[in-house]
Amino acid sequence: MDEFVSWLFGLIAMIVPGFGVSEPPAWNGYVEADYVYLAAPAGGTLTAMAAREGDAIEVGDIVFTLDDGQQRAALDAALAQVAAAQANVDNLSTGSRDAELDVIRASLARARADLELTRQQAERTGALLERGLAPQAQADQANANLERAQAQVDELEAQLRVAELPARDPQRIAAEASLAAARANAEQARLALDDRVVTSPVDGLAARVYFSAGEFLATGIPAVALLPVDALKVKFYLPQADRTDFELGDAVSISCDLCPDGLTATVRYFSPDPQFTPPVIYSREERARLTFLVEAVLDEGSELHPGQPVTVSR
Numbered sequence: 001m002d003e004f005v006s007w008l009f010g011l012i013a014m015i016v017p018g019f020g021v022s023e024p025p026a027w028n029g030y031v032e033a034d035y036v037y038l039a040a041p042a043g044g045t046l047t048a049m050a051a052r053e054g055d056a057i058e059v060g061d062i063v064f065t066l067d068d069g070q071q072r073a074a075l076d077a078a079l080a081q082v083a084a085a086q087a088n089v090d091n092l093s094t095g096s097r098d099a100e101l102d103v104i105r106a107s108l109a110r111a112r113a114d115l116e117l118t119r120q121q122a123e124r125t126g127a128l129l130e131r132g133l134a135p136q137a138q139a140d141q142a143n144a145n146l147e148r149a150q151a152q153v154d155e156l157e158a159q160l161r162v163a164e165l166p167a168r169d170p171q172r173i174a175a176e177a178s179l180a181a182a183r184a185n186a187e188q189a190r191l192a193l194d195d196r197v198v199t200s201p202v203d204g205l206a207a208r209v210y211f212s213a214g215e216f217l218a219t220g221i222p223a224v225a226l227l228p229v230d231a232l233k234v235k236f237y238l239p240q241a242d243r244t245d246f247e248l249g250d251a252v253s254i255s256c257d258l259c260p261d262g263l264t265a266t267v268r269y270f271s272p273d274p275q276f277t278p279p280v281i282y283s284r285e286e287r288a289r290l291t292f293l294v295e296a297v298l299d300e301g302s303e304l305h306p307g308q309p310v311t312v313s314r
Contacts, residue, residue, distance in 0.1 A: 026313040029236025031298070033306040036202055036231075037222035038063055041195045046213050051206040051224050061200045063224050066217065068196035075193050078186035085179035092172050101163055108156040115149040122146040204228040227306075232298040234265050236312045237291035240274065245314075252296050256310040263304070265296035265312075 044066035051063045125142040128134035208225040217223055234254060238246065246267060254263040271293035296312070298304060 024313055025242065026311050027236045027238060027242075029234045029310050029312050031304045031306055031308040031310060032233055032235050033207075033227055034231045034233070035207060036204070036226040036228055038198055038200070038224045038226060039220050039222045040066055040198060040217050041219070042066075042192065043217060043219040044068075044196065046211055046215050046217055046223070049209060049211065049213050049223070051209055053206055053209050055206045056204075057200045057206055057226060058203050059200055063198050063200050063206075063226075064211075065198070066196045068193055071189065071193040071196055075186065075189040078182065078189040081182040082179070082186050085175070085182040089172070089175045089179050092175050101160070104156060104160045104163055108153065108160060111149065111152045111156050115146075115153050118142075118146045118149040198223070200226060202226060202228040204231065230297070230300065232304060232306070233268070234296045234298060234310055234312060236294055236296075236310075238294050239291055243270075243292050246270070246294065250314075253313045254296075254298065254304075254310050255313070256304070256308060259304070259310075263298070265298045267294060267296045269293075269295035 046064055047067050048065045049063075050061070050065075051057060057063065122139075122142040122145065125134055125139045129136065129139040205227045206224055207227040209223070210221075210225075211217055211223045234252075248267055248270070250267045252265050252267065254265055255261075256263075274292055304310070
């Protein structure tokens with residue numbers, strides 16, 4: 001009887017091609033994408049939306065712009081503060097201005113001339129006193145004038161030395177700190193202005209455009225969803241019995257209705273937890289129902305679309 005059954009199966013296999021040959025295992029899945037959502041760091045009115053749905057986008061392309069009047073005004077004010085702080089540092093580092101120094105030098109020159117004249121008068125008065133031709137009081141007055149003129153010269157020389165010196169260290173340090181703070185504020189204002197122009201961080205397609213020019217865009221709200229060129233992946237579920245046959249980096253074949261042959265993907269993720277089964281101690285029958293989520297990144301050139309159902313095989 002066994003020989004007859006074997007002969008019958010052999011005969012049918014010759015007549016019907018593929019009879020008795022099991023199909024290779026396959027699992028159902030679908031295509032999904034990791035979108036990049038572009039939002040503005042700070043809210044504002046959209047002045048231009050450069051992207052349209054379906055447009056090809058390259059890294060650095062301008063996607064949309066926001067009104068920047070307030071940011072430009074803030075940058076101008078910050079740059080003015082930098083200029084004022086820099087002037088203060090320069091003034092404290094080099095001493096008084098040239099015009100102020102010229103005034104002190106002129107006063108000193110006049111005081112020195114007065115001192116020389118007073119000295120000559122005192123010498124003549126002293127000579128006359130020795131010859132008995134001038135009273136002692138006149139000589140005393142001449143000497144007093146000479147001392148006063150000398151004191152005036154000494155005072156102006158000291159003022160000139162002080163004016164030519166730079167500021168004391170604490171003053172200069174404080175001024176330099178104010179300059180650094182002003183420069184930081186200016187850089188922050190410049191970055192805020194740059195943020196009003198949002199560019200693409202990836203190559204891909206503009207999948208969805210949520211706002212139009214003239215609308216107000218709140219902080220952190222996506223205005224455009226980009227589909228990067230390498231963002232497509234296939235999600236499918238492996239029975240727990242087949243899970244041990246797969247590892248990260250394994251290649252799988254992808255097929256679908258009207259798809260070209262030869263589509264492949266690479267396994268990049270395994271869910272650590274089983275799906276669709278309550279967390280109980282699994283019996284042998286329950287384990288047969290366990291499945292694990294697997295994600296495989298599609299290779300370039302697949303031309304599949306998010307949401308498209310596919311079949312995955314080894």
